[in-house]
Amino acid sequence: MNFTxxxxxxxxxxxxxxxxxxxxxxxxxxxxxxxxxxSEFESPFPLRVLFVVPKKKHKRANKRNFIKRRMxxxxxxxxxxxxxxxxxxxxxxxxxxxTSDELEYVEIEKSMLQLMHTLANQIL
RNA sequence: AAACAGGUUUGUUUCAUCGCUCUUUAUAUUAAGGGAGGAAAGUCCGGGCAACGCAGAGUAAUUUGCCAUCUGAAAAGAUGGGUAUAUUUUUAGAAAUAAAAAUAUAACAGAUAGUGUCACAGAAAACCAGGUAGCCCUAAAGUUUACUUUGGGGUGAUAGUGAAAAUGUGAGGUAAGAGCUCACAUGCAUAGUUGGUAACAAUUAUGUGGGAUAAACCUCUAAUGUUGUAAGGCCAUGUAAACCCUAAUUUUGCUGCUACUCGUAGCAAUAACGUUAGUUAUAUUAGGGAGGGUAGGCUGCAUAGAUAAAUGAUGAAAUUCGUUCGUUUACGAAAGAAACAGAACCCGGCUUAUAGAACCUGUUUUAUU
RNA sequence: GGCACCGUAGUUCAAUGGAUAGAAUAAGCGUUUCCUAAACGUUUGAUGUAGGUUCGAUUCCUACCGGAGCUA
Numbered sequence: 001m002n003f004t005x006x007x008x009x010x011x012x013x014x015x016x017x018x019x020x021x022x023x024x025x026x027x028x029x030x031x032x033x034x035x036x037x038x039s040e041f042e043s044p045f046p047l048r049v050l051f052v053v054p055k056k057k058h059k060r061a062n063k064r065n066f067i068k069r070r071m072x073x074x075x076x077x078x079x080x081x082x083x084x085x086x087x088x089x090x091x092x093x094x095x096x097x098x099t100s101d102e103l104e105y106v107e108i109e110k111s112m113l114q115l116m117h118t119l120a121n122q123i124l
Numbered sequence: 125a126a127a128c129a130g131g132u133u134u135g136u137u138u139c140a141u142c143g144c145u146c147u148u149u150a151u152a153u154u155a156a157g158g159g160a161g162g163a164a165a166g167u168c169c170g171g172g173c174a175a176c177g178c179a180g181a182g183u184a185a186u187u188u189g190c191c192a193u194c195u196g197a198a199a200a201g202a203u204g205g206g207u208a209u210a211u212u213u214u215u216a217g218a219a220a221u222a223a224a225a226a227u228a229u230a231a232c233a234g235a236u237a238g239u240g241u242c243a244c245a246g247a248a249a250a251c252c253a254g255g256u257a258g259c260c261c262u263a264a265a266g267u268u269u270a271c272u273u274u275g276g277g278g279u280g281a282u283a284g285u286g287a288a289a290a291u292g293u294g295a296g297g298u299a300a301g302a303g304c305u306c307a308c309a310u311g312c313a314u315a316g317u318u319g320g321u322a323a324c325a326a327u328u329a330u331g332u333g334g335g336a337u338a339a340a341c342c343u344c345u346a347a348u349g350u351u352g353u354a355a356g357g358c359c360a361u362g363u364a365a366a367c368c369c370u371a372a373u374u375u376u377g378c379u380g381c382u383a384c385u386c387g388u389a390g391c392a393a394u395a396a397c398g399u400u401a402g403u404u405a406u407a408u409u410a411g412g413g414a415g416g417g418u419a420g421g422c423u424g425c426a427u428a429g430a431u432a433a434a435u436g437a438u439g440a441a442a443u444u445c446g447u448u449c450g451u452u453u454a455c456g457a458a459a460g461a462a463a464c465a466g467a468a469c470c471c472g473g474c475u476u477a478u479a480g481a482a483c484c485u486g487u488u489u490u491a492u493u
Numbered sequence: 494g495g496c497a498c499c500g501u502a503g504u505u506c507a508a509u510g511g512a513u514a515g516a517a518u519a520a521g522c523g524u525u526u527c528c529u530a531a532a533c534g535u536u537u538g539a540u541g542u543a544g545g546u547u548c549g550a551u552u553c554c555u556a557c558c559g560g561a562g563c564u565a
Contacts, residue, residue: 003142010432017432050432061165062466066436069144073437076143105437 005076011048011092020050020092027118029111031103032071035094036119046086049075050094057100067097067108074109078116085120093119 011017016039024037041048051071053064075095095112097103 005143007145052432060465062464065466069436073143077437 003076005072005079009045009047009049011050011094016048016092017050017094020094024092024094027115028098029114031097031099031101031107032111032115033096033098034115034119035096037092038089039092040090046083046088046090047079048092050092051075052094052096054097057097063102067103070103070105070108071095071097071112074105074112078109078113081113081116082120 011020019039020035020037024035026036027034039048051068053067053071055064058064058067095115
């Protein structure tokens, strides 16, 4: 099984992100919120992902980085859950942190897995 | 020895598994190597670098501000010294206070160039000061022989106000008083002497007595062109020096000198028609109107280096720290903690944040001598 | 990244360096009314934090904290 997470799998570009904010559907599992939208792009992977920690919740840059790194790590280790389900479609996904607390690795893993499972079931 | 405060230095280490980013090789996915700080932060200063502008002079605006030496490209910093203020200690004294020493602080040029401000209180808050307190002289009246009342004048000692009151003490002088005069002290100005590289200190002569505020305007001194890497360059995209309207094209107008003035420089052209008045077209410059396109690559850019932005996660062990438990006073076990904080053009300062450890300084407490 | 700003009652705004920091509105209490509203009276409540200059700072200066801009 492949656990890599390269540049191609990330969501870049102002237009794509604006569209996702404007017309995406959302789900919440408390500390983290998921926004997703069907789209079209050329890539060997079925998903493009973005992680957001707002500056209003976390003032210090090192704390924002710390939470983003943990979220990215959880996604990297568990992304096969979605890849198996969403093989046919192309999706843009965004994870947003909602609290101003410093989150533990276990909490993030729990809520993100919950979100990914519900999304996988809905697509099927 | 302990606790607290301040300063300086330092700013946990190793292994395994799975990953991220850049470079090189190699090749279609392997290998090798590099990968965060003392503040990367605040953006408070200075410079590099870049674009635009530039005959020159003045004004404005902004900033610098005791002296010497050293470091530095500059800002700035270090060391030493001077002056002022504050605190503490010691000495002298009845006290006020004076002298000396130590420590700390100073945005430490100028208040005698000029302007402004100084609430309330107070007679007066600043060229020229003063009353229905007080002190003194004098005239009149009353009681009466030393007082009272009223009028005229002198005064700035006393008291009182205030953050601040026109230099202080003593003597003379006077009706009472007053730098009115004298002696000593003291501040300032000018000129000189001595010491010191200098700031400055000591001292002599003459004159003088002028409150505070420049972190109010201001004056002096020294300096500054404007804008910042989202600068700028190359490519791509775009009918793009596109379209319409108005005005100007020689004693005047426009533009530049990037805030303003002087001064200075540049431009104001061509063709056709013509009744020689001008008109039309193109051109240039300025202003206005109605729309549209692009908004992403490379470079700038680095012995870390991207462009929604890498430097991580998990597990194990060691190191340091205190807490609890056990034995017992240095070992073991348990569950913890390891700060502040994350590069986006690069350097040099300043400021602020910082667990623990080491060192230095100070204060307090306890113990011993 | 760079550049220029702003912080005053719960809210919206005032205040030449001068002592008690003002006004409207909101909130509390009372009067009026059968009750409510309106009206009238009254009370509470603030200079973002820390230093400095000054006899005296909301105001002047410095450093922090927070909040809104401009620049593609």
